[in-house]
Amino acid sequence: MAVILERDLERGRIAFQQWHTAAQQSLQTAAAITINPTLPRSTWAMAVRYSLFLLERRAPGPGVEVRVAPWGAVKILDGPESDPHNLTPPDVIELEPDVWLRLACGITTWNQEKDAGHISAVGERDDLSDLLPLTR
Incomplete structure (x- = not known):
């Protein structure tokens, strides 16, 4: 199942840009690792979905x-697929929306977020730093 519908791609692109702009403005008053812009929930949702779409394409x-x-x-990424019995791949990375968007926008680095304990990653391929940020 697609993470974002094709008809929502432009809305997602705009939401991702809005989040990025708000985060950049927040850098003037807050540390990068704590950036969490106040935006509507729908903007957050579309920004996350669009950025995951970009990651999947990359x-x-x-x-x-x-x-x-x-x-x-x-x-x-290439590699072993999901176990047909539980559908979970051998490598799983879980992130909160604010952490993911900071990484996707290049506000913080993988190592900064990992060292802060904001990334839950299981498996051999638990580092996405070569794929981020998505804004380059």
């Missing part, structure tokens, strides 16, 4: 599942 494959609850999950 690194297609069935090997790693990236989950950003409650708004989306994608499978990326």
Whole structure:
């Protein structure tokens, strides 16, 4: 199932840009690792979905599942697929929406968020730093 509908791609692109702009403005008064812009929930949802869509296009494959609850999950990178009995791939990365969007926009780095304990990752391919930020 697609993380975002084709008809919502433009809305998602705009939401992602709005989040990025709000986060950049917040950098003037807050540390990067704490950036959490005050935007409507629908903007957050579309920004997450659109950014996961970009990630999926950048690194297609069935090997790693990236989950950003409650708004989306994608499978990326080559590698072993899901176990047919439980449908969970061997590598799973879980992130909160604010953490994911900071990474996707290049506000913070993978190592900063990992060191702060904001990333839950299981498996051999638990580092997405080569794929981020999505804004480059």
